[in-house]
Amino acid sequence: METHILLLGLVALCCCSLSFSSDPSPLQDFCIADTNSTVKVNGLACKDPMLAQAADFSFSGLHLAGNTSNAVGSRVTPVNAAQIPGLNTLGISIVRIDYALCGNNPPHIHPRATEVLTVLEGTLQVGFVTSNPENRLISKVLQKGDVFVFPVGHVHFQRNVGVGNAVAISTLSSQNPGVITIANAVFKSNPPIPETFLPRPSKLIKPLLT
Incomplete structure (x- = not known):
């Protein structure tokens, strides 16, 4: 009997931990960000839902290549609650990443999000480093159509190792991954x-x- 209770407790604990793996779930259909509000909350204040329109839930521009004329040879184009107010409280965002020849997205972390990267064009070497004390590098060369996951909070990177420009799309499990x-x-x-x-x-x- 005690074993069953212990197992049930562990299952409940796992379920609770999973529920906090991304931004908190919304308590309404949507919460369109009110960029004019001075209210400070963990996210952005909501505007009147009766004022919702399609423009609050859409963005045009990810078909445009980012300017990679910089020191690292890459450009990140974000689409989060700042670009799509309707993303507010939904716990997700997306970015386009353009890489010049030999361009790279230097080692960095997203403190609030897991990232799922999909290669649209070109060849990328990607990887992340596990936690102390192992600090093990997990790396792979990706081709067009390949997908790779960077776990939340881990140092990760991408580098264009192909013969031309490269493009990737990443989705992140936070409206503000950081x-x-x-x-x-x-x-x-x-x-x-x-x-x-x-x-x-x-x-x-x-x-x-x-």
């Missing part, structure tokens, strides 16, 4: 992290980033 680029966080924080806290090899890398 992004922390590792090099920027470590070497370009404001105020700077004291060098006494940085590992020795990083002091050799820092000059290369300035």
Whole structure:
């Protein structure tokens, strides 16, 4: 009997943990973001649902290539609640990523979202690093039509290893996944992290980033 109770408890605990794996579920049909509201909530305040229209739930522009003329040779075009107000509270967003030849999306994390990336054009090498103490790199070269998952909170990257430009679409399990680029966080924080806290090899890398 005690074993059955313990098993039921574990099942309940697993269900509870799964329910918090993304943004909280909405309590109404939708909550269109009211960008003019000064109310501060965990998300964006809702406008009157009777004022809802198709424009609140649509976005045009993902067919346009992003400008990759920058230091890393990639461009992320986001579609979140800022672009589609109707996404507010729905716990999902999407981005288009364009990569120039040899362009890369440097190591970064999304603190609030798992990412599912689909290659539309080109060839990408992608990967993520597992948690301490293993810090194991899981990496794969993807072709057009391939899909790869980056678990929430893990350092991950993409690099164009093909012979031309590359394009990918990623969906993320948060309306505001956030992004922390590792090099920027470590070497370009404001105020700077004291060098006494940085590992020795990083002091050799820092000059290369300035």
